[in-house]
Amino acid sequence: MYQGRRRRLTGAGLLVAVVSVVAACTNAPPPPLVEPTAPAPETSSSSQQPMPTEVVVGVDRMEGGFNPHTLADLSPTSSALSSLMLPSVFRPAADGTxxxxxxxxxxxxxxxxxEKFTVRYRIRKEAGWSDGAPIAAEDFVYLWEQLRSQxxxxxxxxxxxxxxxxxxxAGKTVEVTFAKPYPGWQTLFTNLxxxxxxxxxPRGWSTALDDGYPASGGPFAIRQVxxxxxxIVLERNERWWGTPAASDRIVFRANDEVGQINALRSGDSHLAVFGADSTTMNSLRELGDQVQLLTVPHQATMQLLLRPNSPQLSDLRVRNAVMSAVDREALIEAGTGGGPADQLPAHAQVLAPSERGYTPTEPAGAFSGKPDPARVEQSLREAGYQRTAGVWERDGRPLNLLIAAPFRHEQYVRIAEALAQQLREQGIGATVTTPTGDQLFGETLPANPLAEDPAEVTSVDMAIAPRPAGGDPAAMMASSFGCPGVSPDGEQPFPQNPAGFxxxxxxxxxxxxxTGRMPFPDASARVEAxxxxQAVALPLYQQAQVLALRRDVTGVQPGHGFAGPFSTAAQWLGTPAKNDGW
Structure with a gap:
């Protein structure tokens, strides 16, 4: 069992993650959730100076790991923080484009x-980081170097x-040359x-952003952590060259579900964005017109990976047996608790349910959603296994699968444990391991156990993992299921995809x-089939949270595409702070 890394406290100069929320894809511009009404100003009795205007946000528990480009940190937390702090070349418009x-x-x-497909970027001269350094070509180079090879x-x-x-x-113009044409180039260089x-x-790419960002390129900066x-308290970034934020600060307060509801009821929170089960959703609805509720899907689909490059699952018949042993509905319940994500079941291998163009591609009748013991037995016997004393064995060795779920991600671990129990009930041994996200996604899954010394490689047979959404669909398909290639210069091999497929x-x-030589729908139909x-991946549901909004904050919108409500945080107008003791 791996041990999770300890998160240390960060100082005021280091930006850290704040909340968990992203918004649903939309084809039409959404109206503001609350009509603007200017709050009455309050003043301090001692100084007669106006109190800072603040928005208090209730959030899930705060964890480290805020790199929005890694699977280990792919979460509503990193998505929200990146929308507040990190610059992007393109962002979703009102129609989602x-x-x-x-x-x-x-x-x-x-x-x-x-001569070759080239894109020229011109950065505004005044664009800079909160420490005074310009946003420039080196930021494009750094992101390219990391995302192509890490x-x-x-x-x-x-x-x-x-x-x-x-x-x-002087770094304010960037020319990017591609080996082949790339129609999806507008999705690149987000979250610089x-x-x-x-x-x-000193700690490198995988851990350098464990505790936050060392500088901001957005309308807010850190004040206290x-x-x-x-x-966590964010304040208006004085080095921000764009329109100043409407509120002086945003305060994030972590709480459990009961605490979230109490804070909304009392007005201690202006809004809350958090994971909620069915019981919590019922309690939120009991608040009546005190709050507005909105489901906000995250840019990731929860999936079960059955890795064909694992020695235990290299045989398709064994993978089919595992699929037949799965109670899919129970896994979804374990992960969602009957909350908002329960309404977003996933039945496609590339696009997420809230994405434009999503259509179920799951073959009719292929997966009933409930275990099928007869199919389990048939598939395993065809693969050469015999059931002895309730356990499936071949050549005297029991079938025992290792299931990985990232440490600290509760819903992932709950699904993994539920899956292990389902397999054991069908006579298939199963063990759950919980490495850190960096270990699982950065070391174990990208490795090819069939190409290494088996004595030196810990092979994970199955994994509960996110499948990213919201980017160029063709690139998402290639990243999820494409064969590993090499760099254009032919020297650097690229890592395998997490599925090992x-x-x-x-x-x-x-x-x-x-590269645009085939329409995505045509290519996707072939690949998904x-x-x-091949029984490689079983989509479960799209991750989602609830946004609960009181009427004393204005300017909050769902956001377009997967930009989320925090993409509009600069327009939020809260109320005068009750105290200024930070």
């Missing part, structure tokens, strides 16, 4: 006269097509990171979709 962020960029366009990143396929990132005009502070970070107490016959189709047939 990507729109150039003109606060950061002057332009971003394909260079028609270039194991366990969320969406590497588009970055792996890039041959070179060149700096022009401060390269001048991270490039030589107290993770033990469960409170590679079909050389499918690879040309995946590459054709990625093969993934279902």
């Amino acid at each position: 990507l729109q150039l962020d003109t606060t950061l960029m002057e332009s971003a366009e394909v260079v028609p006269e270039a 194991p366990g990143v969320a969406d590497p396929a588009g970055y792996q097509l890039i041959e070179n990132v060149a700096s022009r005009q 990171l401060p390269a001048h502070l991270l490039r030589d970070a 107290d993770l033990e107490r469960g409170e 590679c079909d050389e016959l499918l690879q040309p189709t995946i590459e054709a979709a990625l 093969a993934v279902w047939d």
